[in-house]
Amino acid sequence: MAHHDLHITSHDCGDCPIRHRAVCSRCEADELAKLEQIKYYRSFQAGQTVIWSGDRMDFVASVVTGIATLTQTMEDGRRQMVGLLLPSDFVGRPGRSTAAYDVTATTDLVMCCFRKKPFEELMQSTPHVAQRLLEMTLDELDAAREWMLLLGRKTAREKIASLLAIIARRDASLKPKTPKGGIVFDLPLTREEMADYLGLTLETVSRQVSALKRDGVIELEGKRHIIVPDFDRLMEETGDDSDGGYLN
Amino acid sequence: MAHHDLHITSHDCGDCPIRHRAVCSRCEADELAKLEQIKYYRSFQAGQTVIWSGDRMDFVASVVTGIATLTQTMEDGRRQMVGLLLPSDFVGRPGRSTAAYDVTATTDLVMCCFRKKPFEELMQSTPHVAQRLLEMTLDELDAAREWMLLLGRKTAREKIASLLAIIARRDASLKPKTPKGGIVFDLPLTREEMADYLGLTLETVSRQVSALKRDGVIELEGKRHIIVPDFDRLMEETGDDSDGGYLN
DNA sequence: GACACGGTTTGATCTGAATCAAGGCTTAAC
DNA sequence: GTTAAGCCTTGATTCAGATCAAACCGTGTC
Numbered sequence: 001m002a003h004h005d006l007h008i009t010s011h012d013c014g015d016c017p018i019r020h021r022a023v024c025s026r027c028e029a030d031e032l033a034k035l036e037q038i039k040y041y042r043s044f045q046a047g048q049t050v051i052w053s054g055d056r057m058d059f060v061a062s063v064v065t066g067i068a069t070l071t072q073t074m075e076d077g078r079r080q081m082v083g084l085l086l087p088s089d090f091v092g093r094p095g096r097s098t099a100a101y102d103v104t105a106t107t108d109l110v111m112c113c114f115r116k117k118p119f120e121e122l123m124q125s126t127p128h129v130a131q132r133l134l135e136m137t138l139d140e141l142d143a144a145r146e147w148m149l150l151l152g153r154k155t156a157r158e159k160i161a162s163l164l165a166i167i168a169r170r171d172a173s174l175k176p177k178t179p180k181g182g183i184v185f186d187l188p189l190t191r192e193e194m195a196d197y198l199g200l201t202l203e204t205v206s207r208q209v210s211a212l213k214r215d216g217v218i219e220l221e222g223k224r225h226i227i228v229p230d231f232d233r234l235m236e237e238t239g240d241d242s243d244g245g246y247l248n
Numbered sequence: 249m250a251h252h253d254l255h256i257t258s259h260d261c262g263d264c265p266i267r268h269r270a271v272c273s274r275c276e277a278d279e280l281a282k283l284e285q286i287k288y289y290r291s292f293q294a295g296q297t298v299i300w301s302g303d304r305m306d307f308v309a310s311v312v313t314g315i316a317t318l319t320q321t322m323e324d325g326r327r328q329m330v331g332l333l334l335p336s337d338f339v340g341r342p343g344r345s346t347a348a349y350d351v352t353a354t355t356d357l358v359m360c361c362f363r364k365k366p367f368e369e370l371m372q373s374t375p376h377v378a379q380r381l382l383e384m385t386l387d388e389l390d391a392a393r394e395w396m397l398l399l400g401r402k403t404a405r406e407k408i409a410s411l412l413a414i415i416a417r418r419d420a421s422l423k424p425k426t427p428k429g430g431i432v433f434d435l436p437l438t439r440e441e442m443a444d445y446l447g448l449t450l451e452t453v454s455r456q457v458s459a460l461k462r463d464g465v466i467e468l469e470g471k472r473h474i475i476v477p478d479f480d481r482l483m484e485e486t487g488d489d490s491d492g493g494y495l496n
Numbered sequence: 497g498a499c500a501c502g503g504t505t506t507g508a509t510c511t512g513a514a515t516c517a518a519g520g521c522t523t524a525a526c
Numbered sequence: 527g528t529t530a531a532g533c534c535t536t537g538a539t540t541c542a543g544a545t546c547a548a549a550c551c552g553t554g555t556c
Contacts, residue, residue, distance in 0.1 A: 072397045074487055080400040082393035093386055100390060127375035134382040138341055141385060142348060144392040145330035149320045151399035152328040152447025156543065191504065199400025204543055206505055223504065223551090239322055404513065439534065452513055454535055471521090471534065498556090505550070515540070525530080 038118040044068075044105035057099040059113040060092030066109030067188045070101040071196060081197040082144075086170065090136055094120050107188055151199045154239055159198040160208040161237035164218065168228050183228040212237070286366040292316075292353035305347040307361040308340030314357035315436045318349040319444060329445040331388075334418065338384055342368050355436055399447045402487055407446040408456040409485035412466065416476050431476040460485070 041064070044050055050068060051057055063085050070083030070091070082101060085091055091103060094116070123129050150162055171185040187194075191202040191209075198205065212218050217234055219227040228234050289312070292298055298316060299305055311333050318331030318339070330349060333339055339351060342364070371377050398410050419433040435442075439457075443450040460466050465482055467475040476482050 070393075072393065074397070074401065075489065076487075078401040078487075080397040082396050095383065095386075101393070123379075124375075127372075127378060130375060130378045130382055131371075134378055134385060135343065137382060137385045137389060138343075141389050141392060144389060144396065145318075145320065145349070148330045148392065148396055148399055149322070149328040151396055153322065153326040190502090201544060202504080203506085203545080207543090210505075239324075239326075241323065438532090449514060450534080451515080451536085455513090458535075500555085501553090503551085505548100507548080508546085510543105510545070512542100512544090513540105514542090515538100517538080518536085520533100520535070522533085523531090526528090 034118075034122055035114065038115045038122075040113055040115075042111050042113055044109040044111075046105060046107050046109075048105045048109075050103040050105060050109070050111070051099045053099055053102050055099050056097060057092060058097070058116050060090070060094065060116055060119055061111040061113040062090045063087050064110040064112050066105060066107045068109055068111075069104050069106055069193065069196075071104065072101055079196045080199060081193070083140075084197070090133070092116070094123060094133075106193060156198075156200055156204050156208050157211065157237060158239040159200060160194075160205065160212060161217070161234055162240065163194060163198060164212075164226065164228070165231075165234055165238050168226075168231065168234070183231055185226055187224045187226060282366075282370055283362065286363045286370075288361055288363075290359050290361055292357040292359075294353055294355050294357075296353045296357075298351040298353060298357070298359070299347045301347055301350050303347050304345060305340060306345070306364050308338065308342065308364055308367055309359040309361040310338045311335050312358040312360050314353060314355040316357055316359075317352050317354055317441065317444075319352065320349055327444045328447060329441070330392075332445070338381070340364070342371060342381075354441060404446075404448055404452050404456050405459065405485060406487040407448060408442075408453065408460060409465070409482055410488065411442060411446060412460075412474065412476070413479075413482055413486050413488075416474075416479065416482070420479075431479055433474055435472045435474060 042050075042061075044066075046066075053072070065087055068085040068091070069081050070085070071079050071081045073079045083091075085103075091111075093100070097116075123133070150159055154162065167187065168183045168185060171183065189197065191205045194200075195202045195205045209218075209220075213220050216229075217237055219229065221227065290298075290309075292314075301320070313335055316333040316339070317329050318333070319327050319329045321327045331339075333351075339359075341348070345364075371381070398407055402410065415435065416431045416433060420431050437445065439450045439453045442448075443453045446453065457466075457468075461468050464477075465485055467477065469475065
């Protein structure tokens with residue numbers, strides 16, 4: 001993420017409650033003004049569908065608060081999650097008029113939308129927006145490819161550990177660590193949603209979560225509150241390279 | 249693909265044997281000249297590794313002829329293909345200095361490379377290059393997400409049928425159809441490579457190919473030459489929506 | 497308090513694909 | 527012509543995860 005010094009998220013986007021990593025970095029005053037004109041907010045309750053695959057989609061958007069998912073469904077009902085949208089993530093494709101996936105709010109959700117036509121025009125005239133979007137898309141592609149390794153080759157236990165590590169890592173970057181170095185967070189997904197993420201059934205998810213708890217890798221308070229006493233121990237269970245990833 | 253009228257592949261890139269969809273569309277004469285200066289060709293034999301994950305990578309490239317694969321490998325040797333590069337496909341990430349995946353030539357391969365530093369500079373000064381790259385990356389992301397559905401939720405038989413359909417469709421767009429409406433092509437992948445693509449073992453691939461042959465969905469001449477007498481029949485086996493996909 | 501409901505756990509059983517193992521078919525080498 | 531190496535097929539067996547089934551838990555409602 002450090003490979004472009006665009007001072008990303010370095011200022012607020014007008015009155016947006018969060019800083020729009022996607023579209024506002026390096027915006028000039030007049031560009032901001034233009035963005036102001038074409039933006040609007042939409043709120044959704046947990047469980048609500050934002051848009052169905054195939055529906056007309058005349059906006060692009062970024063998540064302000066909450067979590068949304070992208071899923072694909074086969075005729076017989078088999079579902080696979082293909083994207084997880086966290087605050088500041090971008091959704092929508094310039095140049096396409098219909099949604100390619102179901103977008104669903106998993107938690108209460110606020111999105112900051114931009115009407116597509118003017119957004120595309122803005123993109124034409126402000127090259128750094130296209131470049132920033134390219135960067136984000138490449139990041140997403142990398143994430144998708146890691147996800148493919150998970151889906152194709154990892155065991156159920158490794159899949160669960162990987163998902164917990166992904167969420168734990170994200171949360172750790174937002175919150176300070178606990179005194180003893182443990183990481184604590186609430187699962188934003190139901191067992192079924194986890195299963196759709198991982199290409200498993202909800203029963204298998206439940207069993208493997210129980211197994212990780214039994215083996216002391218995680219602790220549970222209720223169904224959703226997770227304590228990871230030792231992050232490295234969790235990482236060992238993911239099957240991933242231990243070296244913490246390549247440098248940029 | 250029709251959503252941007254960039255007259256892509258509308259002219260040759262200097263003496264390149266193919267038209268570089270990636271970087272040459274709408275190039276001005278002076279931009280072409282600049283590209284000429286930073287480009288060079290590299291050839292690889294079938295089976296050769298272009299670059300290993302983690303290696304320094306100071307170029308970006310597009311495939312001229314042949315096929316290359318991107319794969320990820322776990323420490324214990326489990327492998328998952330995460331990308332399949334066909335002629336005119338682009339590889340390499342502006343802003344990153346090391347390769348994130350193993351890149352391997354599956355067939356004899358010629359790539360047209362551009363040194364990264366000057367390519368990035370060119371990107372800064374020519375907005376349409378970044379935009380074209382964004383478009384291509386979004387296409388790749390869509391493909392990755394379809395692939396995720398395949399990996400997470402499809403049966404072995406559906407996976408094989410899907411892969412054959414993908415290759416058949418691509419070939420059909422390059423070659424004229426056979427008199428009787430059938431599609432004929434040569435598999436560019438070994439059974440093991442197919443397995444790595446699909447998240448299966450090579451034995452399962454072999455069995456399912458035999459099963460599709462037994463059921464008359466495909467015909468085989470030798471190990472690699474495939475005849476699809478009825479493409480719709482093959483599509484039925486993929487588990488995908490029959491409606492041929494959404495309009496753009 | 498009784499009830500229903502969504503999310504979850506756990507148990508018993510089944511099954512699709514992995515694994516283990518043996519050959520077969522081509523092509524190239526000597 | 528024999529041998530070896532790659533690639534592919536097929537069979538027997540095993541096993542991880544799916545499926546089927548039952549019950550549990552917390553919350554909100556009447």
